[in-house]
Amino acid sequence: MNVVLIGYRGTGKSTVGKMVASRLGRTMVSTDAEVVKRAGQSIPEIVAQHGWDYFRDLESQVCRDMAHVDGLVIDTGGGxxxxxxxxxxxxxxxxxxxxxxxxxxxxxxxxRDTQRPSLTGTKSFIDEVRDVLRERTPKYEAAADHVIATDGRPIVQIADEILARL
Incomplete structure (x- = not known):
């Protein structure tokens, strides 16, 4: 059984995932990192040259492949x-x-993370975050087995909560 972390960009998936993986003695994998590896390009390059649909196709292939491996901590891309x-x-x-x-x-x-391309292309950063969160929240809610708030909490506390719920 895998531990799968979902959530918007910047919610702590990568950082928390590393700690959870370490404490469980498991391998942590990132869907975004695997997409980059397979494409041989950064995410901004993939999106600029091929578009978001192509990126999502690669991401789906990675999710499919990771779902066939047991014992992972999977850090998914926000989308x-x-x-x-x-x-x-x-x-x-x-x-x-x-x-x-x-x-x-x-x-x-x-x-200030320049490795994260805009999801909307035209909105201010704060409007983009608000709008994309509004759109995705029902999808995150439907997918989640557990919801973990990360605001103002130490990484170790978040990891402890995940481990307690396994």
């Missing part, structure tokens, strides 16, 4: 839940934890 087949595969393969954070926390955490 992995946009495709129902990804959610179905990940739910079948593990327990899904939705990591949440406020818009303000997300903006502090990812505000």
């Amino acid at each position: 992995a839940i946009l495709r129902p087949e990804n959610v179905d595969r990940l739910k079948t393969a593990g327990t899904i934890f939705w990591l949440t954070a406020s818009v303000e926390t997300i903006m502090k955490r990812i505000g």
Whole structure:
């Protein structure tokens, strides 16, 4: 059984995932990192050259492949839940934890990250975060087995909560 972390950019999936994996003695894998590896390009390059649909296709292939491996901690990209087949595969393969954070926390955490391409292309950063969260929240809720708030909490406390719920 896998531990699957979902949530918007900057909610702590990668950081918390590393700690959970370490404490469980498991391998942590990132769907975004695997997409980059397979494409041989960064996410901004993939999106600029091929578009978001192509990126999502690669992401779906990665989710499919990871769902066939047991004993992983999977850090998903923020949009992995946009495709129902990804959610179905990940739910079948593990327990899904939705990591949440406020818009303000997300903006502090990812505000200057140039490796994260715009999801909307035209909106201000704060409007993009609010709008995309509004759109995705029902999908995160539907996919999640557990919801973990990360605002103002130490990483170790978040990891402890995940481990207690396994």
